[in-house]
Amino acid sequence: MTPIIDVTSPIDLRQMSDAKDWANTALQKRPARTEFFNSFATAIVNYQKPNLHILELGSGPGFLAQHLLNTVYVTEYVALDFSGAMHQLAQERLGTHADKMQFIERSFKDDNWIAGLEKFDMVITMQAVHELRHKSYAVNLFKQVQQLLKPEGMFLVCDHYAGTDGNGAQGMQNDQLYMTIAEQYSALQHAGFSKIRQLLVLQGMVLHQAQL
Numbered sequence: 001m002t003p004i005i006d007v008t009s010p011i012d013l014r015q016m017s018d019a020k021d022w023a024n025t026a027l028q029k030r031p032a033r034t035e036f037f038n039s040f041a042t043a044i045v046n047y048q049k050p051n052l053h054i055l056e057l058g059s060g061p062g063f064l065a066q067h068l069l070n071t072v073y074v075t076e077y078v079a080l081d082f083s084g085a086m087h088q089l090a091q092e093r094l095g096t097h098a099d100k101m102q103f104i105e106r107s108f109k110d111d112n113w114i115a116g117l118e119k120f121d122m123v124i125t126m127q128a129v130h131e132l133r134h135k136s137y138a139v140n141l142f143k144q145v146q147q148l149l150k151p152e153g154m155f156l157v158c159d160h161y162a163g164t165d166g167n168g169a170q171g172m173q174n175d176q177l178y179m180t181i182a183e184q185y186s187a188l189q190h191a192g193f194s195k196i197r198q199l200l201v202l203q204g205m206v207l208h209q210a211q212l
Contacts, residue, residue, distance in 0.1 A: 019083060027063075033063070056125060058108070060081060060083075061086055065094055125156070162180050
């Protein structure tokens with residue numbers, strides 16, 4: 001069996017300087033992020049469930065949270081990230097929504113990261129799954145997400161993809177860090193999700209919606 005070798009990150013998002021640099025350039029590098037934000041919001045509206053409790057994994061500087069909290073009604077929004085620096089940036093951005101926010105500094109690479117967390121109507125994540133630093137860990141992460149979902153709960157997962165999409169558009173080159181679109185779908189299946197839909201593919205990223 002070939003050993004798993006984690007792909008080293010060129011930046012340390014726990015450092016405020018790197019966190020700020022990432023936040024300042026994210027939309028410039030991926031302007032399609034706004035379209036993905038809208039797709040997340042549409043999926044949440046179509047879910048048609050009141051009193052939504054949402055967990056975001058790898059919440060970063062709060063871009064997705066800000067868009068959703070300004071667009072749809074959410075009762076509680078829990079932001080989980082391994083970077084205190086990112087949480088600080090998010091708290092500054094989301095100050096007007098402080099009554100709905102909870103920030104948890106924890107890494108979803110840790111085996112027990114779900115310990116003590118409640119059940120959620122939705123778990124969402126954008127551009128964060130690859131921070132596992134190797135694609136082989138994704139199935140286990142998705143299984144852990146299942147444990148946090150209420151019955152009929154929904155998982156919305158967006159990340160970069162390796163290879164090309166159905167139209168031949170090129171994604172990322174590193175096929176150890178990033179899954180292909182087919183591998184992302186397969187990882188959700190192997191984790192036990194059966195209702196899987198591809199919501200958006202654009203600019204090297206793909207968004208899937210999954211339920212049990």
